[in-house]
Amino acid sequence: MSVPPRDPFGWLDDAAEQRRRAGLARTLRPRPADSPLLDLAGNDYLGLSRHPGVTGAAAAAARRWGAGSTGSRLVTGSTALHAELEEALAEFCGFEAALVLSSGYAANLAAVTALTAPGTLLVSDAANHASLIDGCRLSRADTAVVPHADTDAVRKALDAHDRRAVAVSDSVFSVDGDAAPLPALAAACREHGAALLVDDAHGLGVLGDGGRGGPYAAGLAGAYDTVVTVTLSKSLGSQGGAVLGPRRVIEHLLNTARTFIFDTGLAPAATGAALAALRLLRGEPDRPDRVRGVAAELHRRLTGAGLTARAPDAAVVSVRAPSPEAAVRWAADLRTEGIAVGCFRPPSVPDGVSRLRLTARADLDAEQVGRAVEAVIRTAPRGA
Numbered sequence: 471m472s473v474p475p476r477d478p479f480g481w482l483d484d485a486a487e488q489r490r491r492a493g494l495a496r497t498l499r500p501r502p503a504d505s506p507l508l509d510l511a512g513n514d515y516l517g518l519s520r521h522p523g524v525t526g527a528a529a530a531a532a533r534r535w536g537a538g539s540t541g542s543r544l545v546t547g548s549t550a551l552h553a554e555l556e557e558a559l560a561e562f563c564g565f566e567a568a569l570v571l572s573s574g575y576a577a578n579l580a581a582v583t584a585l586t587a588p589g590t591l592l593v594s595d596a597a598n599h600a601s602l603i604d605g606c607r608l609s610r611a612d613t614a615v616v617p618h619a620d621t622d623a624v625r626k627a628l629d630a631h632d633r634r635a636v637a638v639s640d641s642v643f644s645v646d647g648d649a650a651p652l653p654a655l656a657a658a659c660r661e662h663g664a665a666l667l668v669d670d671a672h673g674l675g676v677l678g679d680g681g682r683g684g685p686y687a688a689g690l691a692g693a694y695d696t697v698v699t700v701t702l703s704k705s706l707g708s709q710g711g712a713v714l715g716p717r718r719v720i721e722h723l724l725n726t727a728r729t730f731i732f733d734t735g736l737a738p739a740a741t742g743a744a745l746a747a748l749r750l751l752r753g754e755p756d757r758p759d760r761v762r763g764v765a766a767e768l769h770r771r772l773t774g775a776g777l778t779a780r781a782p783d784a785a786v787v788s789v790r791a792p793s794p795e796a797a798v799r800w801a802a803d804l805r806t807e808g809i810a811v812g813c814f815r816p817p818s819v820p821d822g823v824s825r826l827r828l829t830a831r832a833d834l835d836a837e838q839v840g841r842a843v844e845a846v847i848r849t850a851p852r853g854a
């Protein structure tokens with residue numbers, strides 16, 4: 471008698487049911503082009519993704535160079551636009567050279583894996599972004615995960631090792647919006663001859679003189695031992711990522727980083743849009759001040775009403791929720807009120823605490839900020 475074949479995906483139903491019971495099920499909610507929601511959920515910190523100068527540059531680049539880049543960067547995927555963007559990014563952030571990749575995720579995988587080998591020590595902050603964590607996993611280096619923002623722990627890990635070492639940290643942590651102690655981290659690395667790799671996804675366009683980023687603000691621009699990754703998808707309102715650093719590091723990445731070599735080059739539209747956004751930022755250096763001002767205002771008024779949130783170091787304000795279910799309900803109630811906010815819950819939070827994540831934007835006006843604050847307070851669950 472033949473045995474019925476086992477359903478290879480049967481286990482997925484149990485997994486889905488467990489997620490649903492724990493309040494951790496996720497769904498996609500495609501947004502309409504002209505959404506009436508007030509957006510405090512996206513990462514368009516400077517309000518540039520719909521700026522006519524940026525969308526116009528995207529359209530012009532697509533018309534001139536094509537919808538796709540047609541190949542990997544080392545074959546046909548590099549255009550004059552890519553070279554221009556690399557030069558502009560390096561110059562703006564104060565580094566010798568830059569390499570553009572198809573996403574910030576790819577940039578992090580590239581930087582971590584290219585700078586390490588089996589036997590290298592990688593010291594990684596416990597709250598680092600998933601893409602840095604995945605880079606550590608892919609690298610096959612010896613990874614020491616240290617408590618969040620604990621420079622003494624970084625120093626201790628480096629003390630215990632006399633081989634090549636790299637310390638890795640977000641510059642602004644995406645969940646709580648707190649900044650890493652970059653000057654102290656850099657000093658610890660320098661004492662040990664270790665490299666420092668900083669993911670400035672949430673710092674570029676928000677921190678530092680005119681938005682030059684967290685490493686620039688920390689006095690690390692152009693440092694011989696510092697490498698920075700950025701995304702083009704947040705403050706620059708486009709898509710893509712880049713690695714910035716000493717020319718010999720960039721040269722090494724170009725020759726060895728698998729997510730650079732084996733990936734199709736960034737689309738011309740995204741490349742042109744990022745370049746236009748960078749030029750706009752240069753011409754309007756008060757945009758970063760405005761976004762930080764809006765974040766401070768959100769924090770002041772929400773904590774003034776008794777909600778729990780740490781003071782923002784950049785554009786992200788995270789408000790604690792008492793449980794994952796309460797966070798989901800809170801975000802849904804806000805949607806009904808016309809406000810879109812992010813909702814972070816396990817496994818996306820390192821400490822298991824669920825939060826509403828509000829992002830400030832340079833283009834929010836006083837009425838919009840007031841409306842958002844009042845709605846967040848009005849819909850707050852008991853225990854928040």
Ligand SMILES: Cc1ncc(COP(=O)(O)O)c(C=O)c1O
Nearest residue numbers: 573574575599644671701703710
């Ligand atoms: C800290 C951090 N690093 C890297 C990334 C990945 O960048 P990208 O979305 O361009 O892949 C993100 C977010 O998306 C991020 O928040």
